[in-house]
Amino acid sequence: QSALTQPASVSGSPGQSITISCTGTSSDVGAYNYVSWYQQHPGKAPKVMIYDVSGRPSGLSNRFSGSKSGNTAFLTISGLQAEDEADYYCCSYTTSRTVVFGGGTKLTVL
Amino acid sequence: QVQLVQSGAEVRKPGASVKVSCKASGYTFTNHEIFWVRQAPGQGLEFMAWIHPDSGNTGYAQKFEGRVIMTRDTSISTAYMELISLSSEDTAVYYCARNALGLHYWGQGTLVTVSS
Numbered sequence A: 001q002s003a004l005t006q007p008a009s010v011s012g013s014p015g016q017s018i019t020i021s022c023t024g025t026s027s028d029v030g031a032y033n034y035v036s037w038y039q040q041h042p043g044k045a046p047k048v049m050i051y052d053v054s055g056r057p058s059g060l061s062n063r064f065s066g067s068k069s070g071n072t073a074f075l076t077i078s079g080l081q082a083e084d085e086a087d088y089y090c091c092s093y094t095t096s097r098t099v100v101f102g103g104g105t106k107l108t109v110l
Numbered sequence B: 001q002v003q004l005v006q007s008g009a010e011v012r013k014p015g016a017s018v019k020v021s022c023k024a025s026g027y028t029f030t031n032h033e034i035f036w037v038r039q040a041p042g043q044g045l046e047f048m049a050w051i052h053p054d055s056g057n058t059g060y061a062q063k064f065e066g067r068v069i070m071t072r073d074t075s076i077s078t079a080y081m082e083l084i085s086l087s088s089e090d091t092a093v094y095y096c097a098r099n100a101l102g103l104h105y106w107g108q109g110t111l112v113t114v115s116s
Helices: none
Strands: A011-014 A018-025 A034-041 A049-050 A065-069 A070-078 A084-094 A099-102 A105-109 B004-006 B010-012 B018-025 B033-039 B046-053 B058-060 B068-073 B078-083 B094-099 B103-106 B109-114
Touching: A011 A018, A018 A034, A018 A084, A018 A105, A049 A065, A049 B010, A049 B018, A049 B103, A070 B058, A084 B046, A084 B068, A084 B109, A099 B046, A105 B004, B004 B103, B010 B018, B018 B033, B018 B068, B018 B094, B033 B068, B046 B078, B046 B094, B058 B109
Parallel strands: A011 A105, B010 B109
Antiparallel strands: A018 A070, A034 A049, A034 A084, A065 A070, A084 A099, A084 A105, B004 B018, B018 B078, B033 B046, B033 B094, B046 B058, B068 B078, B094 B103, B094 B109
16 A cells, blocks of 8 residues: 655745645545544644544634545644644545555655 | 553564564453554554454455464454564564544554564
């Protein structure tokens, strides 16, 4: 199972919006609506930001949203804030009854 | 509150094995799958395997099949991940995570260092 494809890095200024893509195949992203997104700050455990393509955990800011089109999923962060600077990983359930992660995207808030 | 508490850091020599534990509390252990994910230094997240504590059913990433052993002890709400035939490439932080609405709760991570 190959890793999902994410851009290595994205950047934006405070207040702006950014979108991170996550491209897979018809055996993972395209097969189910089971894509999740994780934020990870250095030295910390990952934190779920989006589940089931567009679900948002209770208490999480609505600045974070998810969507999917075909074999590609997207994470959009609006109103960028300094604390959003982190690594972001997408994750998809697969037809092999496992999951696969993306390679990760480093978000820099300028 | 839901907590996953992992065992402490380990150092092993190449060829040895390591067993990491993940003790759950704050919820019914048998209701949710436990996933194991690792992260090598400076690298991304890598799925290894999952286990359903109730049925004992497991799933493995192809890369780890035959080298990872997943077990659980429901009497003490603890899941275990044993990795055998270690090499330096297995040096990583190993995380357990509960699967419900995504991997919502994570352990604190266990650093496994493989060095001769």
